[in-house]
Amino acid sequence: MPIRPPAAVDEPRLKPKSLPPEAPDAARLWLPLNALRAFEAVARRLSFTGAAASLHISQSALSRHVSRLEELLGCKLLERRSQGLVLTKAGAALLPVVTKSFDGLEATMQALRHRAGTSQRMLRVHMPPTFLYVMGMSLLREFRLAFPDISIDLFSSNGVGLPRATVCDIAIVFDRPRYDDAVRDPLWLISQTPACAPEIAERCEGMDLQAFLRANELLHTRLEGEPFGVLWAAFARRFDLEISPERGLALDSERLTVELAITGNGVILVDVDMFAKEIADGRLVTPYDATSDSGFGYYLTVHPDDMSDPAIALFRSWVIQRFTHVNRDGAAPPVDGLSAG
Amino acid sequence: MPIRPPAAVDEPRLKPKSLPPEAPDAARLWLPLNALRAFEAVARRLSFTGAAASLHISQSALSRHVSRLEELLGCKLLERRSQGLVLTKAGAALLPVVTKSFDGLEATMQALRHRAGTSQRMLRVHMPPTFLYVMGMSLLREFRLAFPDISIDLFSSNGVGLPRATVCDIAIVFDRPRYDDAVRDPLWLISQTPACAPEIAERCEGMDLQAFLRANELLHTRLEGEPFGVLWAAFARRFDLEISPERGLALDSERLTVELAITGNGVILVDVDMFAKEIADGRLVTPYDATSDSGFGYYLTVHPDDMSDPAIALFRSWVIQRFTHVNRDGAAPPVDGLSAG
DNA sequence: ATAGGGCAATGCAAAAACGGTATTTGAAAG
DNA sequence: CTTTCAAATACCGTTTTTGCATTGCCCTAT
Numbered sequence A, B: 001m002p003i004r005p006p007a008a009v010d011e012p013r014l015k016p017k018s019l020p021p022e023a024p025d026a027a028r029l030w031l032p033l034n035a036l037r038a039f040e041a042v043a044r045r046l047s048f049t050g051a052a053a054s055l056h057i058s059q060s061a062l063s064r065h066v067s068r069l070e071e072l073l074g075c076k077l078l079e080r081r082s083q084g085l086v087l088t089k090a091g092a093a094l095l096p097v098v099t100k101s102f103d104g105l106e107a108t109m110q111a112l113r114h115r116a117g118t119s120q121r122m123l124r125v126h127m128p129p130t131f132l133y134v135m136g137m138s139l140l141r142e143f144r145l146a147f148p149d150i151s152i153d154l155f156s157s158n159g160v161g162l163p164r165a166t167v168c169d170i171a172i173v174f175d176r177p178r179y180d181d182a183v184r185d186p187l188w189l190i191s192q193t194p195a196c197a198p199e200i201a202e203r204c205e206g207m208d209l210q211a212f213l214r215a216n217e218l219l220h221t222r223l224e225g226e227p228f229g230v231l232w233a234a235f236a237r238r239f240d241l242e243i244s245p246e247r248g249l250a251l252d253s254e255r256l257t258v259e260l261a262i263t264g265n266g267v268i269l270v271d272v273d274m275f276a277k278e279i280a281d282g283r284l285v286t287p288y289d290a291t292s293d294s295g296f297g298y299y300l301t302v303h304p305d306d307m308s309d310p311a312i313a314l315f316r317s318w319v320i321q322r323f324t325h326v327n328r329d330g331a332a333p334p335v336d337g338l339s340a341g
Numbered sequence C: 001a002t003a004g005g006g007c008a009a010t011g012c013a014a015a016a017a018c019g020g021t022a023t024t025t026g027a028a029a030g
Numbered sequence D: 001c002t003t004t005c006a007a008a009t010a011c012c013g014t015t016t017t018t019g020c021a022t023t024g025c026c027c028t029a030t
Helices: A025-029 A033-045 A048-055 A059-073 A089-113 A129-146 A198-203 A211-216 A230-238 A252-263 A276-280 A304-308 A309-324 B024-030 B034-046 B050-057 B059-074 B088-114 B128-146 B198-203 B209-215 B230-238 B253-261 B278-280 B302-306 B311-326
Strands: A079-081 A084-087 A119-127 A149-156 A170-175 A183-195 A218-221 A249-251 A268-271 A292-302 B080-081 B086-087 B121-126 B151-155 B171-176 B183-195 B219-221 B248-251 B268-271 B292-302
Touching: A025 A252, A025 B034, A025 B050, A025 B080, A025 B088, A025 B128, A033 A048, A033 A059, A033 A089, A048 A059, A059 B088, A059 B198, A059 B268, A084 A089, A084 B209, A089 B024, A089 B088, A089 B302, A119 A309, A129 A170, A129 A252, A129 A309, A129 B024, A149 A309, A149 B121, A149 B209, A170 A309, A183 A309, A218 A230, A218 A252, A230 A292, A249 A252, A249 A268, A276 B088, A276 B171, A276 B278, A292 A309, A304 A309, A309 B050, A309 B059, A309 B171, B034 B059, B034 B088, B050 B059, B086 B088, B121 B311, B128 B151, B128 B171, B128 B311, B151 B311, B171 B209, B183 B209, B183 B253, B183 B311, B219 B230, B219 B253, B230 B268, B230 B292, B248 B253, B253 B268, B292 B302, B292 B311
Parallel strands: A119 A149, A119 A170, A218 A249, B121 B151, B121 B171, B219 B248
Antiparallel strands: A079 A084, A170 A292, A183 A268, A183 A292, B080 B086, B171 B292, B183 B268, B183 B292
16 A cells, blocks of 8 residues: 555535644645755755765765755756856855755754753763774864864773763773663674784784684783683684683783784784774784684763763763764865874 | 675765864754744644644544744743643744744745746646535635635536546546546545435345346446446446346436435435435435445646646645545535435 | 776665554543 | 653664666877
8 A cells, every 4th residue: 555645625614623734834845855955965065975974974875965955946956067066056156045944043053052951061071092092082182173062071991980980070991791780772882803913914814713822922911801712713614713811811901902913923813804004014924814803892871871961962862873874975084294103 | 605805995084074073053954944834824823723633634644743843942832721722932933933934935936936937827627526516615715725826717528528638627527447547636536325215215124235226227427438337237237236237317417416316216326425415304314335436536636737737736635635535524514314225 | 099987876675664454551421 | 540642762664875886988198
């Protein structure tokens, strides 16, 4: 039954239905709000690709939005010329209105959040150093730009640091999936693959995976509350490897572990996206095309009782949305020129 | 497992990535536009149910939209009290801004359509009388309210009246699905079930479907270009009935056919939603719980060459959208106590 | 000229948002 | 205490949106 009739002429006279036709909303329903937002972003930058990056959606999606808008309006809004985009007269007329309207809405929303006590708050956020280093900073920077009235007090240590247990409201923790009653949302589940210094890979050229792992020291990062070597064990299980995952050297901090790997002290399990920089500049190589998803990853947690705090709820939902949208682009180029060595 | 070449050192840091963080859009992306639209409709009427009817979506959907908005804002926008809804301070602050913004957008869109030649047009629309009678009028009324600057010149006859073949730009035709190159969109696919006058149903009480159909005259509506009795034939096929679908009496106009059925002259195949009125007040009864979807239904067609006409394209897309996400809100005919087995 | 790169459009499959139905809840009226 | 009405919720289907990969276009550099 794919197609359904519209509200047929309602029952003739046997239903007072005090409401008159009330059609002011007919046009409202038709208003392509999301397409207008897309158009605005594109028109402001005069670039689909650029707008896509800034909105954290794909260029493809934007292209479609704008096309639809143009189709609905019956006229082009942007002229696609080889030198770039140019606003047509119609586009030029539309852009300022859209910008003004959305700015107004944004400002009002902001003001209401303010009144609700959401703003001028200080959120205490905790996250592991690795996460902070790779993507946390750009994430927080973005959040602050979107909500300048919410300040962030940032903590970063290798301990777990759950909210209410430590001095923070929101924590991003590295953990495995759990099904308890806590408010935990997955942000980034890692895919682990063995990595080592290029010299080691060279020396071991030709070995199969199992031999390789047996020939080298396994490096671990200690995980609070987890048995020693869980990640290696999960990896071994996934590829039917006969190795001793509990063998090796464990450190507190993943950064230290990576340092050891880079300096040729053994093999480490990494997520290629998380250490893209080290891999890209050759300090770390991933000689085998074997990655497994253990379910471990970074989860965002808040204390259940804090869910009613508007600022905390806002931060949480914003981060979650941010991650669902952007698993890749935000991760690749967030930090430039660093990468501790 | 083969060794992978040391992770092809693709673009290391040589990607200026000219774009600065550019976060003005971070908040834009977050703006819950659809939820705001929902809130506006509810707040204006101070009623979820009423707004749902006017927006042609369910109360449930609206409830969720508003909830989400409240959650994002961190404060209630409407106070649900027993006497009805009341705007909170926050809601009262938000409503005018939203209304103003959306009105502005609407007006601008309208103006652009105008400039594009979409407006101040006269559209010639053709539809079958039955369709017009049952739902066409309310449809057109609504369209006119949403787009007052587009006039409608309405034709209604039993002929097919395809655009460009007759004096119309847009036609709604009763037909079967076809896969030709014409621009044809299904609006309402009918589900056919036998119906007759109550006296006949009474007289035939206890008969099975096949006996019932054999005992009564079959009524048809003549369909241009279709073999005599297609609909009855499709129905018989669906339920493995041994009847002679080509038997019976055919008329030009479905309304006439229905009249004959009502006055006890035979059995007709109807869509229960389309003749909800006749069924509700007992003039027509559907004694068997047997409905089949033949694929026949009402299709909207425009001439391919007309697709570039903004006004025609607008009408078309508006009608299609109107049909896809409309429930049976106003229609829900209180069909009680009928439909005996 | 020709190869290469940047950018928007598009086919297709996957994912997410959205909507509907049915049900529950909660308050008020009979 | 039952009945009624409106909003919230559970559950689930499906439409819409999105991303990826690819195409096509035009410009630029070789």
